[in-house]
Structures are given as structure tokens and as C-alpha cells.
Amino acid sequence: MTYALLFHESxxxxxxxxxxxxxxxxxxxxxxxxxxxxxxGIVQGGEGLLPPQTATTVRIRDGKRQIxxxxxxxxxxxxxxxxxxxxxxxxxxxEWAARAPSSGYGSTEVRPLMPPMKQxxx
Amino acid sequence: MNAPVHDAIxxxxxxxxxxxxxxxxxxxxxxLASAEDALGEAFLAxxxxxxxxxxxxxxxxxxxxxxxxxxxxLQRRExxxxxxxxxxxxxxxxxxxxxxEGHTLPDERLKLLLICGHPAIDVAARTPLMLQTVLGLNAExxxxxxxxxxxSMSQRLVRSKAKIRAARIPxxxxxxxxxxxxxxxxxxxxxxxxxxxxxTLGTDExxxxxxxxxxxxxxxxxxxxxxxxxxxxxxxxLMLFVHSRKAARRTPDGGFVPLNRQDPxxxxxxxxxxxxxxxxxxSAFGRPGRFQIEAAIQSVHAHRAVSGRTNWFMIxxxxxxxxxxxxxxxxxxxxxxxxxxIRGPADGLAELDTIPGELASDHQPYWVARxxxxxxxxxxxxxxxxxxxxxGLTEDPAVRSFLLNEMASEDG
Numbered sequence: 001m002t003y004a005l006l007f008h009e010s011x012x013x014x015x016x017x018x019x020x021x022x023x024x025x026x027x028x029x030x031x032x033x034x035x036x037x038x039x040x041g042i043v044q045g046g047e048g049l050l051p052p053q054t055a056t057t058v059r060i061r062d063g064k065r066q067i068x069x070x071x072x073x074x075x076x077x078x079x080x081x082x083x084x085x086x087x088x089x090x091x092x093x094x095e096w097a098a099r100a101p102s103s104g105y106g107s108t109e110v111r112p113l114m115p116p117m118k119q120x121x122x
Numbered sequence: 123m124n125a126p127v128h129d130a131i132x133x134x135x136x137x138x139x140x141x142x143x144x145x146x147x148x149x150x151x152x153x154l155a156s157a158e159d160a161l162g163e164a165f166l167a168x169x170x171x172x173x174x175x176x177x178x179x180x181x182x183x184x185x186x187x188x189x190x191x192x193x194x195x196l197q198r199r200e201x202x203x204x205x206x207x208x209x210x211x212x213x214x215x216x217x218x219x220x221x222x223e224g225h226t227l228p229d230e231r232l233k234l235l236l237i238c239g240h241p242a243i244d245v246a247a248r249t250p251l252m253l254q255t256v257l258g259l260n261a262e263x264x265x266x267x268x269x270x271x272x273x274s275m276s277q278r279l280v281r282s283k284a285k286i287r288a289a290r291i292p293x294x295x296x297x298x299x300x301x302x303x304x305x306x307x308x309x310x311x312x313x314x315x316x317x318x319x320x321x322t323l324g325t326d327e328x329x330x331x332x333x334x335x336x337x338x339x340x341x342x343x344x345x346x347x348x349x350x351x352x353x354x355x356x357x358x359x360l361m362l363f364v365h366s367r368k369a370a371r372r373t374p375d376g377g378f379v380p381l382n383r384q385d386p387x388x389x390x391x392x393x394x395x396x397x398x399x400x401x402x403x404x405s406a407f408g409r410p411g412r413f414q415i416e417a418a419i420q421s422v423h424a425h426r427a428v429s430g431r432t433n434w435f436m437i438x439x440x441x442x443x444x445x446x447x448x449x450x451x452x453x454x455x456x457x458x459x460x461x462x463x464i465r466g467p468a469d470g471l472a473e474l475d476t477i478p479g480e481l482a483s484d485h486q487p488y489w490v491a492r493x494x495x496x497x498x499x500x501x502x503x504x505x506x507x508x509x510x511x512x513x514g515l516t517e518d519p520a521v522r523s524f525l526l527n528e529m530a531s532e533d534g
Contacts, residue, residue, distance in 0.1 A: 094269050094270060101522070103517070
């Protein structure tokens with residue numbers, strides 16, 4: 001089964017990335033986690049995201065473009081990055097989610113991926 | 123209300139509930155699920171009412187009355203009387219009669235524990251089943267401790283109870299030749315519960331408390347029923363040794379403190395004393411086993427509170443014996459660390475190297491041990507890599523910070 005691990009962090013957590021005193025531990029925790037995922041040979045892909053203030057959101061309403069500065073919705077926690085992993089079942093995916101540094105301060109969401117869409121015969 | 127009083131009331135509610143559940147289920151065709159449905163809500167009501175209004179003079183009668191009322195309501199609504207509800211009501215009436223005449227109910231909880239540890243029950247469901255039926259914990263809380271989705275935990279529990287009924291797993295004490303194996307399953311399940319709690323230590327403030335106390339409670343209950351089983355004594359002893367260090371395992375601000383840096387002054391001498399006594403009782407039977415040996419190892423560690431040092435020769439010896447009984451990954455890692463203490467880190471590493479890679483690859487304690495021993499051999503590159511792997515496999519944020527510090531500090 002393929003799952004997405006979605007790492008949610010608060011504004012304060014995002015700020016850790018630039019904090020001169022705490023950035024070291026923040027990045028060390030993440031790079032160790034990413035290395036362990038890599039060693040387990042389950043990663044299909046994944047990226048980290050820049051903080052939500054760098055986001056721009058686009059909507060088309062009544063044929064008009066609406067562009068606004070910032071993420072799609074203001075919420076306490078925002079998506080900070082994701083991984084796509086291939087593991088036997090949900091329990092294993094939860095185990096990897098629990099190890100994510102974000103689980104200790106923010107949260108980690110586990111979502112199964114949609115099965116591949118049927119291709120039109122052509 | 124102060125915490126000890128509250129805990130005592132909860133313990134009383136649990137006691138009465140599990141006693142009734144086992145009595146009713148064993149007399150209602152082994153239908154654990156229906157007995158639980160009938161008594162479960164009464165139990166939850168007791169958990170809410172008793173701490174406010176006090177424990178009723180006859181706790182069992184209170185629970186039975188509440189449960190019976192609900193069952194009758196249900197029957198009226200569904201306008202059917204099924205055979206299983208009939209049997210349940212009969213069993214409850216029998217219990218009520220006994221209680222009202224002042225008789226104590228025969229304690230059938232050992233049968234309940236043995237059913238939960240039956241070999242026909244899915245291994246992954248045994249401990250959760252015990253926590254649910256004997257302690258009345260809900261599936262969600264159990265799911266959190268075992269890190270599975272709440273829906274699949276509920277499913278697992280429902281499936282097991284359906285199996286108990288469909289396969290007619292008997293509510294009875296097994297024959298003498300099956301007894302040791304069956305008891306071993308029960309002890310294992312209690313120990314799994316204990317460790318599920320150990321892992322979630324430090325997340326208390328989120329309400330996701332550990333199961334340490336619950337596991338100890340289960341072991342005490344089991345011992346009341348089987349006082350002459352050395353491994354049951356050993357298990358309780360082991361858990362009490364570990365539990366005695368609860369206050370020393372964290373700094374006041376929540377930091378992780380490994381055993382060798384704990385202040386023995388913070389260890390609970392009362393629990394250590396009880397653990398020592400239990401271990402002495404157990405060894406008098408002359409039938410050693412895995413839990414007694416693990417308790418003996420903890421007893422050597424506990425002795426540091428008196429002597430100020432740890433006798434690693436004894437610990438190494440106990441690990442060697444332990445591995446004859448139960449050569450688990452944890453025992454092998456513990457043994458390697460003990461060898462390193464008496465013969466040096468290189469020998470410890472050589473012992474670790476005998477563990478097959480596929481067993482160790484996602485096992486956090488293995489990488490902690492490896493990082494630690496590599497650092498002591500001054501192999502700092504390899505040590506960093508091992509620590510990094512350990513950090514990536516760590517769940518507990520406090521342990522993660524501790525390991526990050528260890529990785530950064532160069533001195534062994």
C-alpha cells in the first residue's frame with residue numbers, strides 16, 4: 001500500500017527553521033528521520049515545503065481569477081512537507097508517522113494514495 | 123478529590139466490573155461480546171458516578187441493576203427475546219441473587235485472562251483484549267498505545283470476541299499439560315501492555331497515559347489467583363523494579379535520563395523492596411524463567427542505590443542465562459552492552475555484529491547501543507551514523523533531544 005505522510009507544523013515550528021539556537025536540532029532531527037526512511041527502502045518520493053508565508057493561492061470564481069497572498073486557509077498547523085512511502089499496511093505507516101519529528105510538536109497525517117486511474121483506451 | 127482516592131475508586135469499579143463480566147460471560151455461553159455490551163455502559167456510568175457520590179455499599183449489585191435495566195430497555199425496543207439475551211439475563215439474575223444474599227461471587231477472572239491469551243486468538247489481539255475486558259479500557263486508548271488506527275483496533279477486538287463465541291473457546295482452566303503454555307501467553311500479554319505504557323511515557327499531559335499501572339494491576343490480580351507460579355511472581359517483580367525508577371527517568375523539565383545517569387535517590391525504595399521480595403519468593407521454587415532472570419538483572423541495577431556501583435559481571439552472567447530461555451533482540455543488545463562494560467567496547471561491538479542486519483535495521487535500541495559503543499572505540503564517523511539512524515527511528519521527542527546531544531558530544 002502506498003501512503004502519504006503529511007507533516008503539519010505550527011507557525012512557531014516553522015520559525016524554528018531560522019532560529020539560531022534551535023535550528024540545529026530541528027534540522028538534525030529531520031535529516032536523521034529522512035535518512036532512516038531512506039535506509040528502510042520505502043520512500044517513493046517527498047519534499048519539504050517553504051513556510052506558508054511564501055505561498056500564493058489561486059482560485060477561479062465566476063470566470064475571474066482570484067489570487068491571494070498566503071496559504072489556502074489559515075489554520076493552526078500548516079503542511080510543512082510530505083513523503084510518499086510504500087509499506088505493507090497502515091500499522092507500519094503509523095509507525096513511521098510516529099517517528100516523524102513533527103509528531104512530537106505538530107502532527108503527522110497518514111493518507112492512503114488513490115489507486116492509479118484507469119487510462120482511456122487510445 | 124485527591125488522586126489516590128480517585129484511583130482507588132476506579133480500581134474498585136474495575137474490580138467489580140471484571141469480576142461480573144467473567145461471571146456473567148462464563149454462564150452465558152461464553153458470549154463475551156454480549157456480556158460486555160450489557161455491563162460496559164454500567165461500568166462507564168460507575169466511573170462517572172462513584173467518584174462523585176462515593177462507592178455504593180454493594181458495587182456489584184449497583185452494576186448489575188444498571189446493566190439489567192439497560193438490557194430490558196433494549197429488549198423492549200427490539201421487541202424480541204433472543205436466546206443469548208435470555209441467557210445473559212439469567213446469568214445476571216444469578217449474580218444478583220448471590221450478591222444480595224451477601225455471598226461473594228466466585229472469581230472467574232483467571233478464566234477471562236486465559237481466554238484472552240488463548241492460542242486461537244490473534245496474537246496482536248491478546249493484550250488489547252485483556253485491557254478491554256479485564257480493565258474496561260476503550261478501543262481508542264488501546265489503539266493509541268499500540269499505534270494502530272482506532273477503527274482497526276475495534277475491528278480486531280470485535281473479531282476476537284466473535285471467534286471466542288463461534289469457535290466455542292471454553293471458559294475454563296486448561297488441563298495441567300496445557301497450563302504452562304497458556305499462562306506464558308497471559309504473562310507475555312501483560313508484559314506487552316507494560317511496555318506499551320513505557321513507550322508513551324512523557325506524553326502524559328496529552329491524556330495518552332501509559333499502561334504501566336494497568337499492567338501491574340493485572341499482574342497483581344493474576345497473582346491473587348495463581349500465587350505459586352514463579353514466572354508470575356518474576357513478572358510482577360520485573361515490572362516493579364522498572365516502575366520504581368519512574369521519578370528518575372525524566373528531569374523536572376521532561377528531559378530523558380538513561381538508567382546509568384539516574385539518581386538512585388529518586389528510585390522508590392518501597393517498590394524495590396517489594397520487587398526484591400517477590401523475586402526471592404519466585405526463586406525459592408527453583409524453576410527459573412525469562413521474567414525471573416530479567417527481574418534479577420533489574421535487581422542488580424537497583425543495588426546501585428546501596429553500593430553506588432553496578433556489578434556488570436553479574437549482569438553479563440544473567441544475560442547469558444536469559445538468552446538460553448529467550449534469545450530476543452532486546453536480550454542480545456543488553457548482553458552486548460554488558461560485555462562492553464566488562465571486556466571493552468570492541469568486544470561489545472563484536473557481539474552486536476552477530477545480530478542479523480534485517481532484524482536490527484528498524485530497531486531503535488540497536489542503533490543507540492551501536493552509536494554508544496562506536497563512540498567509545500573513538501570511531502566517531504561510524505558512531506555519528508549510528509546515532510543518526512537511532513534518532514531517525516525515535517518517537518519520543520525527549521529521547522530524540524537526548525540522542526542529538528549524545529551525537530554532538532565527542533567524549534565517550
